[in-house]
Amino acid sequence: xxxxxxxxxxERRQQVSEHYSTYLEAANAYFVASQxxxxxxxxxxxxxxxxxxxxxxxxxxxxxxxRIDYHAAANNVYAFGSExxxxxxxxxxxxxxxxxxxxxxRTIDPGEPDEFLGAHNIFLAVFCKEAVATPRTNCDRLLER
Numbered sequence: 528x529x530x531x532x533x534x535x536x537x538e539r540r541q542q543v544s545e546h547y548s549t550y551l552e553a554a555n556a557y558f559v560a561s562q563x564x565x566x567x568x569x570x571x572x573x574x575x576x577x578x579x580x581x582x583x584x585x586x587x588x589x590x591x592x593x594r595i596d597y598h599a600a601a602n603n604v605y606a607f608g609s610e611x612x613x614x615x616x617x618x619x620x621x622x623x624x625x626x627x628x629x630x631x632x633r634t635i636d637p638g639e640p641d642e643f644l645g646a647h648n649i650f651l652a653v654f655c656k657e658a659v660a661t662p663r664t665n666c667d668r669l670l671e672r
Contacts (some may be wrong), residue, residue: 623643
């Protein structure tokens with residue numbers, strides 16, 4: 528019985544680890560895509576609006592795909608994660624852009640890197656406590672970064 532419980536706990540940790548890892552990767556990809564979009568828009572030297580839209584389309588599509596992937600990963604955190612993980616997700620979410628209207632207005636609020644990193648580390652600390660193979664006692668040191 529003890530072995531069966533240990534096996535189930537190890538399997539649960541593995542499943543949660545995969546979902547949390549995917550979530551962190553998706554959050555990072557969404558943040559980076561939005562930063563790249565804004566950087567590209569700021570350095571573009573095109574005055575013609577239709578040409579600007581055409582040139583920004585690949586970056587806009589990358590942001591949209593990253594947003595979709597992020598929300599799919601967040602759904603798995605909701606379904607398989609803890610309450611603490613969901614609260615950490617909400618902090619990450621607050622640092623990411625809302626669904627932008629970049630196709631028409633070509634604007635997006637990419638968020639601040641330091642705010643994103645802080646929220647990312649909060650989620651990472653939850654990951655450390657709940658989903659690593661061997662639980663650690665010093666996970667909160669991630670919050671000091």
